[in-house]
Amino acid sequence: MFRRSYYRVKRSIKRTPLRWLVFLLLLIAAMFVTDRYVAHQHLPWRPLDITAPTGFATDIQLTRLALSPASRCARMIESVTDYQTRVAEPHRPQGSCGWDIARNIDGSEAADLKPTDVTMQCPLAVGMYIWMREMDKVAMEHLGTGVKSIQHYGAYSCRPIAGTSTPSEHSYANAFDISGFVLDDGRVVSVLKDWNGSPERRKFLRAARRQACKIFRVTLSPDYNDAHADHFHIDMGPSSSCR
Numbered sequence: 001m002f003r004r005s006y007y008r009v010k011r012s013i014k015r016t017p018l019r020w021l022v023f024l025l026l027l028i029a030a031m032f033v034t035d036r037y038v039a040h041q042h043l044p045w046r047p048l049d050i051t052a053p054t055g056f057a058t059d060i061q062l063t064r065l066a067l068s069p070a071s072r073c074a075r076m077i078e079s080v081t082d083y084q085t086r087v088a089e090p091h092r093p094q095g096s097c098g099w100d101i102a103r104n105i106d107g108s109e110a111a112d113l114k115p116t117d118v119t120m121q122c123p124l125a126v127g128m129y130i131w132m133r134e135m136d137k138v139a140m141e142h143l144g145t146g147v148k149s150i151q152h153y154g155a156y157s158c159r160p161i162a163g164t165s166t167p168s169e170h171s172y173a174n175a176f177d178i179s180g181f182v183l184d185d186g187r188v189v190s191v192l193k194d195w196n197g198s199p200e201r202r203k204f205l206r207a208a209r210r211q212a213c214k215i216f217r218v219t220l221s222p223d224y225n226d227a228h229a230d231h232f233h234i235d236m237g238p239s240s241s242c243r
């Protein structure tokens, strides 16, 4: 009895390295197949492609861009010819507010910002380019027409998060508040009026939030609290939230 148990344990120890080797080979094969056949935007280890649709790993890829040298983001934003953006002058008014490197954004081929000339940090601007392009498709799907303009309350504002002493991401031009959409046919979809409006508009606004959550680190909608009843807040700060 003792002898049989002894041999069983010995056999299992002998087999263990082989099992690990097989597991490792299968893992390498699976990664190779995934890398080869799964679309770029779903693979967290690939760099962001600004021209790709949103996918499983878009937010991770954009976060990695935000953590990499600023020149990489600048090169990416300048690689798309249909994005109306310029380098912003550095702005350091007081305390920790302001920015050293940012872009002034007017809009893209997909949609313009209303009003134009919004200063935001480069990774946020890259995210906006992707989101505006996706929103054009979302509007076509739910409302039968594209997006002409994005209405907003701006990006930069040197202030703390409401009810706290923590600086808001708006203090660094790293957040943006979106209040509505002007469609190609002239209709306006407002976050305040349409969040609980007609079924199509409700679906459209929830799809807008879903797309934002796939891109930005933080997306807050009217579902979050009353302070966001009239806008979506998006930012590229260190927190992570989709509400």
Ligand SMILES: [Zn+2]
Pocket: 170, 175, 176, 177, 232, 233, 234
């Ligand atoms: Zn905000």
